[in-house]
Amino acid sequence: MKLETRLPDPGPEETAVSARLLARIQQEIHAAEGFLPFDRFMELALYAPDLGYYVAGAHKFGREGDFVTAPELSPLFGACLARQCAAVLQAGGEGIIEFGGGSGRLALSVMQALHNLGQHDFRYAIVELSPELRARQRDLIAREAPELLAHLEWWQGPPATPWHATVLANEILDAIPVSCFSLDEGAILERGVGVEVAGTLTWRTRAAPAALASAVEAVLPLAPADYPPEWGSEIALRLPAFMADLSRFVARGAVVLADYGYPRAEFYHPDRAQGTLQCYYRHRVHADPLWMPGIQDITAAVDFTAVAEAAHEAGWTIAGFAEQAQYLMACGITDLLTARMQASPEEAERTARAVKRLLLPQEMGTRVKMMTLTRDYTGAVPGYDLRDARHRL
Ligand SMILES: C[S@@+](CC[C@H](N)C(=O)[O-])C[C@H]1O[C@@H](n2cnc3c(N)ncnc32)[C@H](O)[C@@H]1O
Structure with missing residues (x-):
């Protein structure tokens, strides 16, 4: 079955939005003599000024959007993350910096939980490039908890002086553009995007440039020749720049990262032959980014x-x-759930269902991993008392 016949019909408005971005991408492919590296394609698809998925007006989050993230499911996710934020505040931190604030639900739930923990003196900065999302986040807080607006500020880049703070980054790393490669009898190829005569996008391969080839060689647990034929995957060459950039936001404190992912040996396992790209459109998941x-x-x-x-x-x-x-x-979500059971039966039922999705292995429970980074900080690091799997990295 053709992919398009399985996905909901986008309709004329979205088709027009996509056609404008497609023209922009085609231009760049022609200028690049027919081969656009995949990371540049992904950057344009998600972040091209005025047209990219995260910049233009697509609804994205929640039931009416394309996918649901943990903060959308339940405020208890944010209440758990708030424990790290509270610990850094107790150690003298000035606030919280959230990367990519989505619908604003994480900010709302973290700030509410901090108030419940008796923390009222903090700043909450959302690093958000999309003006449309900034407006949506402000509207949500204004509607649901206007008293919290006083904590909030929005940034487009780092502050003049890096903060002593907690950084929250939920599903941010999986939105960093990646390079794609495949193996052909031991040779490393780069996968990129080209245009067919009819104007449609298509995959192309070329010999991997030296920097990509050596980065790939360095991460594969086996020699390239030992992988099955046509094996391919992704590598995030932009990750070191993202991590270095973090230091411009925060000088001391903690960073809590939550994302779908694996330790390297699982990520580049010979059995994972198709790589890990996933695309979301109105709650359908598929693997065709083009x-x-x-x-x-x-x-x-x-x-x-x-x-x-x-x-x-x-x-x-x-x-x-x-x-x-x-x-x-380990952050006490079951106690938080028990407390919520005092609410109305509908609310209790809704919360129980959401917490199941957060915890069940076939949902987010094992597929999403949490990692906490610290610097110049000796306070509490909640979340790892039951299991700390750093040895698997
Ligand atoms: C899947 S969404 C997650 C949104 C939200 N955190 C949530 O959990 O609902 C990914 C977000 O990451 C943002 N993002 C990617 N790189 C970023 C960066 N360097 N700084 C800030 N936001 C970034 C994107 O703009 C997008 O809004």
């Missing part, structure tokens, strides 16, 4: 060993690594 650029999300799973290496290189300590279920349980 379909209708600009109206669907494109993600790649995270190699947490690479995150740990890049973080270490940038001066961070890897303070804990665990599956989301273990992390949330």
Whole structure:
């Protein structure tokens, strides 16, 4: 069955949005003599000014959007993360910096939980490039808890002086553009995007440039020749720059990362032959990032060993690594759930269902991993008392 026949019809408005971005991408492919490296394609598809998926007006989050993230499911996710924020505040921190604030739900739930923990003196900065999302986040807080607006500020880049703070980054690393490669009898090829005569996008390969080839050689647990024929995957060459950039936001404190991903040996396992790219459109998941650029999300799973290496290189300590279920349980999510059971039966039922999705292995429980980084910080690092899997990195 053709992919398009399985996905909901985008309709004329979204088709027009995608056509504009497609024209922009085609231009760049022609200028690049027919081959656009995949990381540049992903950058344009998600972040091209005015047209990219995260910049233009697509609804994205929640039931009416394309996918659901943990903060959308339940405020208890944010209440668990708030424990780290509270610990850094107790150690003298000035606030919280959230990367990519989505619908604003994480900010709302973290700030509410901090108030419940008796913390009222903090600043909460959201690093958000999309003006449309900034407005949406402000509207949500204004509607649901206007008294919290006083804590909030929005940034487009680092502050003049890096903060003593907690950084929260939920599903940010999986939105960093990745390079794609495949193996052909031991040779490393780069996968990129070209245009067919009819104007449609298509995959192309070329011999990997030296920097990509040596980065790939360095991460594969086996020699390239030992992988099955046509094996391919992704590598996030932009991760070290992201980690180095973090230091411009925060000088001391903790960083809590939550993302779909694996330690390296699992990520580059010979059995994972198709790589990890996943695309989301109206709650359908598929693996064709070239379909209708600009109206669907494109993600790649995270190699947490690479995150740990890049973080270490940038001066961070890897303070804990665990599956989301273990992390949330160590942060007391079951007690928080019990407290919520006093609410109306509908609310109790809704919360129980959401917590199941956060914890069950076939949902987010094991597929999402949590990692906490620290620097110049000796306070508490909640979330790893049940299991700390740093040895798997
Ligand atoms: C899958 S969404 C997650 C949104 C939200 N954190 C949530 O959990 O609902 C990924 C977000 O990461 C943002 N993002 C990617 N790289 C970023 C960066 N360097 N700084 C800030 N936001 C970034 C994107 O703009 C996008 O809004």
